[in-house]
Amino acid sequence: MPRLACHLWERILNIHLKKPRKAEPGDEAPASSGGQDLLARLRDDIVRHTFAPETKLKFADLTERYGLGIGTLREALSQLVSEGFVTLEAGKGFRVAPVSRSDLIEVTDHYVGFETRALSSSIGRGDDEWETNVVASFHRLGIIEDLSWQERMRRHGDWVERHRQFHEALVAACSDRWLLRLRSLMFYQLERYRFLSKMNREKSQTRKGTEHRAIMDATLARDPQKAATLLERHIRETSESILGTLA
């Protein structure tokens, strides 16, 4: 019976998957669509300097690398223009946005401001669920930070992800949607610079772990003042060290 419509088969096969999908709780991200996480992949590749700053982003390369059409890529790149990761010059195409000392200084300042304010708010409003998440994400991060230097390097991708999740968990209870949005914007910008410092980080590694713990402790103790101070130092120290390498 070849006349049977695809729809039927799909329904038969998916009925048990699709129904619950509608109310699945994890579906928070609005997401783009089919080129689902292309945006995230591209951003990651820029953040992790797979494409160095100022690199020209040619569609010929990109279509091959990601296996997607030109239009889809253009769409994602456009969003990255708005986020400040990519520049677009009419007729000349897309380039990875440049990095600079002044840019790093600005981004750091804004990020410190956003993150400390969001954290204070979060401390004031967080519930049990939030607390639990902070502890959980800290632990998940700690597992990697406790590894040997070599292992840590190998799993750097995971570290980046867990580090982001930890900081996100801290501020998650803040109710100001725009503050979270702006904070997130600056966080990703900083991530790009953080990567630059990956090369010449000496013994500072171990201190990072204790810093994260101190921030968490002050947060769980609901001491916004102290938490903000620690957090600010945490962020600024990292940036200072990166500024050294940017000479």
Next chain:
Amino acid sequence: MPRLACHLWERILNIHLKKPRKAEPGDEAPASSGGQDLLARLRDDIVRHTFAPETKLKFADLTERYGLGIGTLREALSQLVSEGFVTLEAGKGFRVAPVSRSDLIEVTDHYVGFETRALSSSIGRGDDEWETNVVASFHRLGIIEDLSWQERMRRHGDWVERHRQFHEALVAACSDRWLLRLRSLMFYQLERYRFLSKMNREKSQTRKGTEHRAIMDATLARDPQKAATLLERHIRETSESILGTLA
């Protein structure tokens, strides 16, 4: 002689236009490309409530309205997603982002913070050229604000544009690129709400003119404290009045 290449004709016709184009001073905007100002047009149409909040943005309508292809529109809409004017749900398409009291409150707070900081910085660094521009854009705005109510309404589009230029001129000397960028983001968001208040603005109109002058005076007097205070009140009063209408 039909064999003559297009290139030749174009060069003949454009040589005097294209050469100077390269160094034209007004070309500051990186701009998108061919659908040059589609992004701006779309944003304007959302800001001016041509498309009401939560409206579904169907490509069938949009292609007809703007006379552009689907791909081009998608690209512009993607950027507006990043800017927060539009939402995108996988498979369901684009919608104009909703408005709400809490959103307005957040946007106002952030905008006040950005604008006052940028203004202070600008006052500290502005040169003659900057001062001149402030005076010029204030005057240009004043011309419209001095008109009768009816005329003012008729030329509301111009007013919006000149109002934006005035505020941009004030902060133009600030050197923090990210601060200007974030400020601009919030400014456009507020613009959407400002439009809502257009309906029920009573006598407040005349006061606006004097407020603008007071801000400019304090700015030219290089009094950042006073300028910031006046500016903050200026912004907050507007938002308060809009909050009333959002009930």
Next chain:
DNA sequence: TATTATAAAAGTTTCGAAACTTTCTTGCCG
């Protein structure tokens, strides 16, 4: 009549070919 299955319609997403621009190369003339 209510419910559910199927088809049709409406809409969105992806893709790549065609048009257009910029950049590089080559050949010509001074």
Next chain:
DNA sequence: CGGCAAGAAAGTTTCGAAACTTTTATAATA
């Protein structure tokens, strides 16, 4: 040899048709 025009190559931008999804309408069944 340097400058410059012309053509070729490389790259970007636009567009709309095809594939796919969601929504709406229709028909069949209990």
